[in-house]
Amino acid sequence: MNCEKMEARxxxxxDGKATEAERHEVDLHLIACAECRTRVEEFxxxxxxxxxxxxxxxxxxxxxxLRQRIAGEPARTGWSGLWAWIPAPRLAFAVSLLLIxxxxxxxxxxxxxxxPNELAQHEEEFKMIKDLPVLEDYxxxxxxxxxxxxxxxxxxxxxxx
Amino acid sequence: MLxxxxxxxxxxxxxxxxxxxxxxxxxxxxxxxxxxxxxxxxEVFLRVYRARKQYAPSAKFTTWLFRIATNLALNSIRDxxxxxxxxxxxxxxxAGDDELPAIEVxxxxxxxxxxxxSRDRASVVRGAVEALPEKQRVAVLLHKYHExxxxxxxxxxxxxxxxxxxxxxxxxxxxxxQLAPLVAxxxxxxxx
Numbered sequence: 001m002n003c004e005k006m007e008a009r010x011x012x013x014x015d016g017k018a019t020e021a022e023r024h025e026v027d028l029h030l031i032a033c034a035e036c037r038t039r040v041e042e043f044x045x046x047x048x049x050x051x052x053x054x055x056x057x058x059x060x061x062x063x064x065x066l067r068q069r070i071a072g073e074p075a076r077t078g079w080s081g082l083w084a085w086i087p088a089p090r091l092a093f094a095v096s097l098l099l100i101x102x103x104x105x106x107x108x109x110x111x112x113x114x115x116p117n118e119l120a121q122h123e124e125e126f127k128m129i130k131d132l133p134v135l136e137d138y139x140x141x142x143x144x145x146x147x148x149x150x151x152x153x154x155x156x157x158x159x160x161x
Numbered sequence: 162m163l164x165x166x167x168x169x170x171x172x173x174x175x176x177x178x179x180x181x182x183x184x185x186x187x188x189x190x191x192x193x194x195x196x197x198x199x200x201x202x203x204e205v206f207l208r209v210y211r212a213r214k215q216y217a218p219s220a221k222f223t224t225w226l227f228r229i230a231t232n233l234a235l236n237s238i239r240d241x242x243x244x245x246x247x248x249x250x251x252x253x254x255x256a257g258d259d260e261l262p263a264i265e266v267x268x269x270x271x272x273x274x275x276x277x278x279s280r281d282r283a284s285v286v287r288g289a290v291e292a293l294p295e296k297q298r299v300a301v302l303l304h305k306y307h308e309x310x311x312x313x314x315x316x317x318x319x320x321x322x323x324x325x326x327x328x329x330x331x332x333x334x335x336x337x338x339q340l341a342p343l344v345a346x347x348x349x350x351x352x353x
Contacts, residue, residue, distance in 0.1 A: 006330075007326075007327050007330045007331070008323055008326050008327055008330070009326075010330055011304075011326050011329045011330055011333070012311070012326060017311070039334075039337070042337050042344050042345075043333055043337065045344045046333060046336055046337050046340065046344050047305065049286055049340055049343045049344055050286060050290065050301075050305055050306075050336070052282060052283045052286050053190075053283055053286045053287040053290060053306075054283045054284065054287060055182070055186055056185055056186050056189040056190075056195055056198065057182065057185070058181050058182060058185040058199060058202070059195075059199060062181065062185070062199055062202070062203070063177065063181075065199075065203060066177070066203045066206055066207070069203055069207055070206075070207065070210055073207070073210065073211065
């Protein structure tokens with residue numbers, strides 16, 4: 001083991017939390033390295049010196065100030081907890097209004113003045129027309145109407161055209 | 162904490178009594194200001210109170226408590242730095258046309274030995290700890306003064322245990338150098 005490895009091992013060694021193998025490794029290094037031996041001694045003294053740092057006591061007003069802050073917290077138990085869960089009144093009003101509107105819209109007929117019987121009749125007529133064979137000859141019939149614009153037969157025979 | 166979770170006010174009172182002083186101590190060494198430290202400690206207790214229903218004993222309560230405290234302290238330090246930066250920028254603008262040539266004042270700060278003579282030894286120790294970089298300071302405070310386990314401190318600092326041990330080593334090495342006159346004489350040194 002070298003001095004660099006001590007960086008990861010020394011603190012646990014001094015805390016008495018190193019494994020048996022780690023402890024043995026550090027012990028061997030300390031026998032060989034005077035610098036690390038000094039470091040261990042000085043770390044131990046440093047830890048004693050650090051205990052001299054003054055402690056800060058909370059001020060007498062600490063508890064009262066904390067209780068005041070806690071009292072200002074919204075209660076979240078039982079029914080009051082449920083009320084706390086419900087969103088702000090404006091949002092609740094908007095949601096209820098939306099619900100009422102959607103129920104009202106779904107309950108009213110789809111279009112004003114449309115008789116359902118009439119609708120059924122139209123649908124039936126459309127089916128009937130769709131099934132008529134004559135519809136297939138619709139273009140032909142249109143062409144026949146165009147032929148009616150031709151001049152009379154006698155004119156064509158006399159070679160006027 | 163489980164008592165507090167069940168809505169027992171007395172348990173919360175016990176928590177307050179047990180952790181009030183350690184928290185204020187930890188926070189005042191972190192932010193170097195008792196008023197801010199007390200405000201932050203109250204905020205920690207308030208957060209514990211708010212989160213009491215959701216508390217799951219997956220980690221030690223102290224880990225949870227000091228993690229909240231550490232995060233609040235680090236945020237407060239960063240906010241303070243930001244505010245200080247804003248003030249110094251404003252001062253630069255205010256200086257405007259009345260800029261005066263900077264007067265060079267020789268550094269008359271006493272050396273470590275003189276400090277030891279003129280100031281309380283304990284406050285020197287405290288000052289050295291408070292001068293450590295933030296992460297090293299958290300590690301030393303939790304290891305030395307609050308005796309938390311490595312895994313707890315590592316969780317609070319969000320690092321591995323081996324990284325924490327190296328961090329502690331470097332922090333103590335810095336303190337060994339900074340407090341060399343005290344360390345050399347040991348704890349039996351005469352108090353100034």
